[in-house]
């Protein structure tokens with residue numbers, strides 16, 4: 325941060341850390357030194373805080389989160405500012421987010437440009453506004469709006485922020501110039517009413533129900549996410565405890581979130597999302613040089629209009645298709661439709677004198693066998709389980725199924741054994757992850773981040789787990805490798821379990837983070 329003496333006995337502290345003036349340790353120290361200088365200089369009467377390059381501050385430097393504990397010591401700076409005996413005015417352009425808004429809340433006044441945006445988006449990173457945000461915001465704008473803004477993390481525009489009371493002045497001109505004029509006008513005004521830490525949270529008669537509704541809302545809206553619920557607990561502390569104890573509770577809850585795997589995963593996702601926008605396919609891949617890959621068989625999930633069309637395309641190309649449809653009615657319709665399409669195709673080809681080779685089109689029989697026995701699942705009260713009643717939801721094991729499975733095993737010469745939840749999870753996930761390593765090694769996927777973002781945005785993978793490749797790094801690559809080796813030895817007929825060379829190469833380096841994988845594993849192959 326830079327310190328400048330301005331005319332009219334004013335000091336200017338300008339945050340400078342491109343591109344978004346994030347709060348690194350150096351920036352925080354700079355702010356503190358600037359403030360101390362201004363306080364000890366008796367010729368300085370007021371201080372304006374602003375950001376360089378048309379941005380106030382986008383909060384803590386997310387890239388350094390793994391090295392420090394964000395928020396905690398910065399809260400002390402925010403309190404110090406409030407207690408200063410000279411007015412401190414925040415001049416906001418661009419964004420004041422996270423720690424950036426907390427800094428502004430510490431200031432005695434906040435002036436912003438009409439196009440500025442302010443907010444506390446910490447929940448999106450798996451943390452909470454831990455530098456006094458959860459304690460100061462409700463003192464300024466009340467509990468209901470603080471709950472809304474903190475649990476959603478949504479930033480608001482300057483006009484809305486003015487209405488809510490977060491900002492004092494919104495202008496269309498330069499906020500620094502405005503703050504300089506404004507500072508001179510408020511020099512004689514008492515600072516005590518501007519110190520949020522000495523205010524109490526506006527009380528409401530129905531506070532308990534406001535909080536219980538907020539808990540219910542976030543559980544429904546963000547299932548599995550820890551940060552929104554934990555933020556509500558911090559806001560409860562703001563209501564129930566004096567400031568001194570409230571900030572201790574905020575610190576405790578912030579630490580709990582920082583240590584959770586969710587924070588690490590969500591911070592990884594923040595950078596992964598921004599990097600996938602910039603990445604192009606691996607350098608070896610190009611539409612000009614790409615050659616088709618051999619396809620030996622195809623699986624189609626779902627036999628609606630699209631699924632049938634896709635199955636037909638492959639069948640017509642002579643590629644074996646396995647199609648799975650769980651809805652028995654849809655399956656019947658699809659079988660008839662596909663058969664008649666194939667027959668039409670065959671007769672067309674016969675008429676044109678071309679040879680017709682019957683394609684292999686196999687429907688999975690397991691669900692059929694149950695349905696053929698009248699077991700349509702919950703709707704008939706029987707399926708893989710028996711239910712309390714048709715359409716009932718309470719299920720219990722069915723002796724009929726044990727008999728069915730034992731016959732099935734006999735027919736297919738399968739040996740029965742119990743499979744733990746752990747094995748199910750590992751075999752499903754690690755084979756998926758293994759495929760991820762394979763396509764990285766082949767140069768088909770540009771980066772682990774790309775695979776992860778596809779899983780987060782396209783396959784409902786929980787954002788707070790960071791995607792399958794990040795998950796592999798969380799578990800540890802040597803562990804993933806060892807487990808795959810074990811399962812492959814037990815199931816040599818399942819090629820998906822054979823550890824990929826790319827994974828082997830990386831695991832030889834221990835457990836490097838995803839961002840280092842490509843440099844460690846060397847250039848990808850050229851399958852594309």
Ligand SMILES: CCCCCC/C=C/CC(=O)SCCNC(=O)CCNC(=O)[C@H](O)C(C)(C)COP(=O)(O)OP(=O)(O)OC[C@H]1O[C@@H](n2cnc3c(N)ncnc32)[C@H](O)[C@@H]1OP(=O)(O)O
Pocket residue numbers: 343344346347348349352382383384385386387392393394395396398419421422423424445446449453454455595598599
């Ligand atoms: C020493 C400890 C101090 C502790 C202080 C107290 C702790 C408080 C907790 C927090 O503040 S958590 C952080 C809260 N802030 C955010 O979540 C903001 C995240 N950023 C954004 O929403 C957007 O980036 C933006 C600021 C609205 C700008 O969006 P725009 O579309 O204009 O640009 P981008 O491409 O997104 O970003 C440009 C560039 O900047 C990097 N970046 C953005 N924010 C941060 C950040 N907070 N920390 C580090 N880096 C940040 C972003 O990754 C881009 O970088 P690139 O290299 O160009 O890809």
